[in-house]
Every structure is written in structure tokens, then in C-alpha cells.
Amino acid sequence: MSKYKCIIFDCDGVLVDSEPIGNQVLVDMANELGANIDLLYAYKHFKGGKMQSCVDKIEALINQPIPEDFTDVYRQKSFEAFKANIKPVDGVTELVQSLKIPYCVASSGPENKIRHNLKLTGLxxxxxxxxxxxxxxxxxxxxxxxxxxxxxxxxxxxxxCVVVEDSLTGVRAAKNGDFDVIGYTAHDYNNELKPEATYVFNSMEAIKKLLVEF
Incomplete structure (x- = not known):
């Protein structure tokens, strides 16, 4: 039996496989403005942060303000991309179905985005x-x-409680609040999570064993 009484899931990259989709839209839009970045850059600098921080980084790259409607256009394009391509993270549906203790989702995204992506993935x-x-x-x-x-x-x-996160920003947020935190490392291309997370796993099956079976 798990020692925890509650599980707090991040959404993007933990419940829904949205990080490659949303970040690619952001990369494409930034590159249209001359940023000259790729998806790995986005994972390192955008992942887990608030939208305004991403905007600030893009403006620094292009050395000028971005269009006023940039965020609104990003939301529209990303929602369309999510609708066409998003899936639940592999194994997470089975994990959630097996839980016997309370759980929730806590995300940096706006609630309409969270609900949109959870609905599209059946979660x-x-x-x-x-x-x-x-x-x-x-x-x-x-x-x-x-x-x-x-x-x-x-x-x-x-x-x-234990928090399940896939970004360094999220892991640090959990630690700053004295939470134990599981780092989900399937997309941790920079190997950033292991030094700071309480546990690290690269599959939902492994997380299930920690939270449900032991």
C-alpha cells in the first residue's frame, strides 16, 4: 500500500501527451518572427512555465516585441493541433483507474485548456x-x-501528498512546498529531474507500482 494519501498530477506531459504538440506550435510561431529555435530548445526553456515567461524569452531572442495577439493566436492554433493529435500519456489511464486514494490535477495552463485536453483524451x-x-x-x-x-x-x-511532474519547474515547485515529487522522465532529454525529484520513473507502469502496489 502506498504511504501517500493523495496524488497531485501535472497535466501536460503527465496526463496528456501535449508537450510535443504545444511546443511545436510555439516553436513554429516563434520562428516565423525570426527566433530560429527548435523543439529541444522549447523543452529546455518553455516546458512547465507560464505563457508570459515563454513570450519574454521569444522577445529576447528576436530583440523586439511580439504581436499583441500572439498568445491568442497560439491558443487557437494549439487547441486545433491538440484536437487533431493529442493522446493520453501511455499507461496513465490504467494508472488513474487503479487508484484507491484521492487525486487531482494541478496545472500551469488555463482551466479551459486543461478541460479541453482531458476531454479529448477521455480523462x-x-x-x-x-x-x-x-x-x-x-x-x-x-x-x-x-x-x-x-x-x-x-x-x-x-x-x-505526492506530486507527479515532468518539468524541472514543476519539480521545484513541489519541493518548494515540501511535497514529495515523482519526476516522469519520458521526455526529460536534459536529464534534469533526477537530481531534484524524490523519485524518477520513465513509465507510468513504474509509477503505478510505487503508488498502487507498494
């Missing part, structure tokens, strides 16, 4: 009442505020 029914967005509280990772809010809402202390 929304599992999280319908337990979705927490940084946009609601206007505090973003690496602040631990989103995880603290989620834990308190579900009635748990940080030491009773």
Missing part, C-alpha cells in the same frame, strides 16, 4: 471536480501555491 471524467489552474490564483510554478491550494482543498497536508 476528464476522472478529474471533473478536481482541476486546479495557476490562472485561478495567478501564481505560477516554481511557486508551490498551486500544489498547496490543491492539497488543502482535498483536505491533506503536503507530507501526505
Amino acid at each position: 476528464l471524467p476522472f478529474f471533473e471536480e478536481n482541476i486546479f489552474s495557476c490562472y485561478t490564483i495567478q501564481k505560477w510554478k516554481p511557486s508551490p501555491a498551486i500544489f498547496i491550494w490543491a492539497a488543502e482543498t482535498l483536505g491533506f497536508n503536503p507530507d501526505e
Whole structure:
């Protein structure tokens, strides 16, 4: 039996395989402005952060302000790309179905994006009442505020919870709030998570063994 009483999942890259899709849209749009970056750059510099931080980095690369409608256009294009291509992370549906303790999703994305992608991947029914967005509280990772809010809402202390994250920013946010954190490393191309996460696993089956079977 797991020692934890509550599990807090990140969304992008943990529940839904959206990171390659969303980041590629952002790379393409940035390159249209002259940024000259690739997907690996996006994973390193954009992953897990708030949208404004991504915008700031792109503006620094091109040395000028981006168009005022950049974020709105990105949201539209990424939503369309998600609709066409998004899938649940391999093995996560089976993991969620097997859980016997409370769980929720806490993400840096806006709630409509979280719901959109969970619905497209068939995961929304599992999280319908337990979705927490940084946009609601206007505090973003690496602040631990989103995880603290989620834990308190579900009635748990940080030491009773474990967070599942795939970004260094998210792992640091969990640690900043005194949460144990599982680093999901399937897309950790820079090997950043192992030094800071409580555990690291590259498959949902391995995470399931930790959370359900032991």
C-alpha cells in the first residue's frame, strides 16, 4: 500500500501527451518572427512555465516585441493541433483507474485548456471536480501555491501528498512546498529531474507500482 494519501498530477506531459504538440506550435510561431529555435530548445526553456515567461524569452531572442495577439493566436492554433493529435500519456489511464486514494490535477495552463485536453483524451471524467489552474490564483510554478491550494482543498497536508511532474519547474515547485515529487522522465532529454525529484520513473507502469502496489 502506498504511504501517500493523495496524488497531485501535472497535466501536460503527465496526463496528456501535449508537450510535443504545444511546443511545436510555439516553436513554429516563434520562428516565423525570426527566433530560429527548435523543439529541444522549447523543452529546455518553455516546458512547465507560464505563457508570459515563454513570450519574454521569444522577445529576447528576436530583440523586439511580439504581436499583441500572439498568445491568442497560439491558443487557437494549439487547441486545433491538440484536437487533431493529442493522446493520453501511455499507461496513465490504467494508472488513474487503479487508484484507491484521492487525486487531482494541478496545472500551469488555463482551466479551459486543461478541460479541453482531458476531454479529448477521455480523462476528464476522472478529474471533473478536481482541476486546479495557476490562472485561478495567478501564481505560477516554481511557486508551490498551486500544489498547496490543491492539497488543502482535498483536505491533506503536503507530507501526505505526492506530486507527479515532468518539468524541472514543476519539480521545484513541489519541493518548494515540501511535497514529495515523482519526476516522469519520458521526455526529460536534459536529464534534469533526477537530481531534484524524490523519485524518477520513465513509465507510468513504474509509477503505478510505487503508488498502487507498494
